Amino acid sequence: MDVFLQQVINGLSLGGIYALIALGYTMVYGIIELINFAHGDVYTLGTFFSLAVLTLLGVSGEVHGPALIGIVVLTIAVAMLLCGLTGVIIERLAYRRLRNAPRLAPLITAIGMSFILENIMQYWRGPSPIGFPQVVPNPTFHLGPVEIGAKQLLVIVLAVVMMIVLQLFIFNTKLGKAMRATAQDRDAAQLMGININTTIALTFLIGSALAGAAGFVSGVYYGSTWFFNGFAAGLKAFTAAVLGGIGNLAGAMLGGFLIGLIESLTTQFISDQWSNVVVFSVLVLVLIFRPSGLLGESLPNKV
Amino acid sequence: MCFRFLAVVLTVVLAACSSPSTSTSTTASSAPAADASAAPAAAPAGDASGDTIKIGVDLPVSGADASIGIPTQNGAVLAIEEANKNGFAGGKFKLQAALLDDAVQGKHDPAAGAQNVKTFIADSDVLGMIGPFNSNVAKSEIPLTNDAGLVQISPSNTSDGLTVGDAAKALRSSHPDVNAYFRVCTNDSNQGGALAQFARKLKYGKAFIIDDNETYGKGLADSFEAHFTKLGGTALGHEHITANQQDFKALLTKIKSLNPDLIFFGGTTSTGGGLIRRQMGDVGLAKVGYMGGDGISDPEFLSTAGSLADGSYFSVAAPDATRLASAKTFVSAYTARFKSPIGGYSASAYSATEVLIAAIAKAIAADGGKVPTRAEVLANVAATKDFASPIGQIGFDKNGDILSPALTLQEVKAGKVVTVDVITLKS
Structure with a gap:
């Protein structure tokens, strides 16, 4: 039982990272029905930006006390801002002109953007794995029989907080309303005086900023990164978005946590090499019985 | 609809993965001396x-x-x-x-x-x-x-x-x-055998074996496991990891519950050898020994594993040239x-x-x-x-194997790789 609970914690923290990335996939799909393949690479870019900020600040080891909070907040903020801007630029360069083109065209440019970002990162920091400074101390807290590390807690809390903030933003602000309207019917929204371009750019800004936050967290959590990191993580996160119901925020979150849990529990009770098989089998089963994903039917909430 | 997209997406992704792209690399540090006399080859094929x-x-x-x-x-x-x-x-x-x-x-x-x-x-x-x-x-x-x-x-x-x-x-x-x-x-049976002997000499008795499911990694891990059990050690289990895996915490948590004193990894640093060692620290396995083959005997392993690289052992399927x-x-x-x-x-x-x-x-x-x-x-x-x-x-020999192969056994001490032993095998 102890090991089971421990694996649940492992799964939730792994799933937290997937969930943060999946939110970006699902937002973009919700609003323009595009699978933004470059999103996984924006996530890696987030780790790279965080690393650059930490290098600028001269941080190379653990930081304690109030300085820790300052550094974490500053690094996340800068990474989110820069990733958000990258997302906006990608949308402007590669997707906007293709908005009314056949579906396949923006999908291909998305893959192209993904390769471009990967190669930029490879040029920037070289093709080898890069160590990420252990900024956050990792004391373990004992909750009854299970242990939870501070870094795991950070991942889970950040993912949940981000989703709640996002949910509040979309359902309680005017901009959020504009996003929902655009998602529902772009032409009608435009007739109502909503600036479509700004709204879509805003979606990319927020989605990519979340990937930036995930990038920082993954750097802290794994202590290492490399330019190709976003490929595997992006694929899993995209799967999470589909599993939860693409276009649905809570679904992306649920999908992310579910995939993390399935992976860690499969590792515990079956074998590590079967984890991907089980994840994708569950995906297939869910899609057979619920083609729009677990929470994918509530269309009015789609963003 | 999701189906169609998934299918399209996966097809594209898989195609991208498997394209056999080649890149010619002549890095500045390793470029051969420029050959001025090498005229563009206009000779017919078959004739140098x-x-x-x-x-x-x-x-x-x-x-x-x-x-x-x-x-x-x-x-x-x-x-x-x-x-x-x-x-x-x-x-x-x-x-x-x-x-x-x-x-x-x-x-x-x-x-x-x-x-x-x-x-x-x-x-x-x-x-x-x-x-x-x-x-x-x-x-x-x-x-x-x-x-x-x-x-x-x-x-x-x-x-x-x-x-x-x-x-x-x-x-x-x-x-x-x-x-x-x-x-x-040398080959992996020899390498796995030498590592198993080394592990027993270091008094490790209960090992958990992980490999990356590649030709090299799996072969080495199997050979280590066979020799280790033959020498009186216990193999607690053997797991294969998957390509591009980054998170090993679940696997290591499972391993921790079996109380091993050694984790053996068959694979290379690029397939997870460094990350596993590093994440051993996150789940409370920092004090457990870590051993691998020549696939993790590179500087990349030291930088990925960070402070946890200490207490890792590995072999090089060649003699340590600095000692010869x-x-x-x-x-x-x-x-x-x-x-x-x-x-x-x-x-x-x-x-x-x-x-x-x-x-x-x-x-x-x-x-x-x-x-x-x-x-x-x-x-x-x-x-x-x-x-x-x-x-x-x-x-x-007639199979193309070297006649008297040599092996180096190494340990990481205070962030530095130290040679423990060089063994020459007679075949």
Whole structure:
């Protein structure tokens, strides 16, 4: 039982990272029905930006006390801002002109953007794995029989907080309303005086900023990164978005946590090499019985 | 609708994954001496043009494998440069290194290796090749070199099935009677056996075994497990990880509940060897021993594992050249030329290249100064016996294995790699 609970914690923290990335996939799909393949690479870019900020600040080891909070907040903020801007630029360069083109065209440019970002990162920091400074101390807290590390807690809390903030933003602000309207019917929204371009750019800004936050967290959590990191993580996160119901925020979150849990529990009770098989089998089963994903039917909430 | 998208997306992704992209890499630090006399080859196929003879070198020199691949490539380049300086074949011919990279997206790739070998085979100036570094890459290359009769010497492939048994026979199916593949290092049964002995000597009794499910990693892990249990150790379990896996916490949590005193990893740093060691600290396994083969004996492992690298043990399927009297000249020439310390397989690549160059020179002499055929070079390499090289006497048996292989056992202490023992095996 102890090991089971421990694996649940492992799964939730792994799933937290997937969930943060999946939110970006699902937002973009919700609003323009595009699978933004470059999103996984924006996530890696987030780790790279965080690393650059930490290098600028001269941080190379653990930081304690109030300085820790300052550094974490500053690094996340800068990474989110820069990733958000990258997302906006990608949308402007590669997707906007293709908005009314056949579906396949923006999908291909998305893959192209993904390769471009990967190669930029490879040029920037070289093709080898890069160590990420252990900024956050990792004391373990004992909750009854299970242990939870501070870094795991950070991942889970950040993912949940981000989703709640996002949910509040979309359902309680005017901009959020504009996003929902655009998602529902772009032409009608435009007739109502909503600036479509700004709204879509805003979606990319927020989605990519979340990937930036995930990038920082993954750097802290794994202590290492490399330019190709976003490929595997992006694929899993995209799967999470589909599993939860693409276009649905809570679904992306649920999908992310579910995939993390399935992976860690499969590792515990079956074998590590079967984890991907089980994840994708569950995906297939869910899609057979619920083609729009677990929470994918509530269309009015789609963003 | 989701279906259709998923299908489209996955098809595109898979296609992108498997495209055998090749990249020619001649890094500044390892570029061979520029060959001014090499005129563009206008000669008809089959006839080596002019006075340049090329030696193909196929190694992973980018990405996570670069930290071990580049020093290996440098060893081969140095041997070629020295041969030219010393007037190779009476100064009549000039040797040139054709350097290709078999890493794709930062990792060694069998398809890219095969593509590179096809490039060598198509170039009639190439009379032999050095490489590859990784056993799974060798698996895709051996059928091609066997078919073309192009001699191939690897500095570092250790998988058993490349030279002996049914697996090796299958690789040589187009010319079963010809063996064009040789290696100057030991195989994984020997390596796994030596590591198992080492582990028992260090008083480790309960090991959990992980491998990366690649030709090399799985072979080594299986061999270690068999020898370790034979020597009285207990194998608590054996798991395979998947490609591109980054999170090993779930696996390590499972392993922790079994209370091992050693975790053995069959694989390379690029397939997870460093990350596993690092994450052992996150789940409270920092004090447990960690052991692997030559796949994790690279600087990349030290940087990925960080402070947890200490207390890790691994082998190099070659003797430690810095400790050998026969390698003194080589080590000083290498450090003078590349301004960096030698890598684990630099001396092996240098020695392998020397064997190849000697075979080419002998063939030229036998032909009265003409460009020899690939078959003549191959016959000379196969006949190599007692060739004095920096890594000791080199001779090959009929399968292409080296006759007296040597192994180095190493430990990480205070962030530095320390050699514990060098073993020479008699076969």
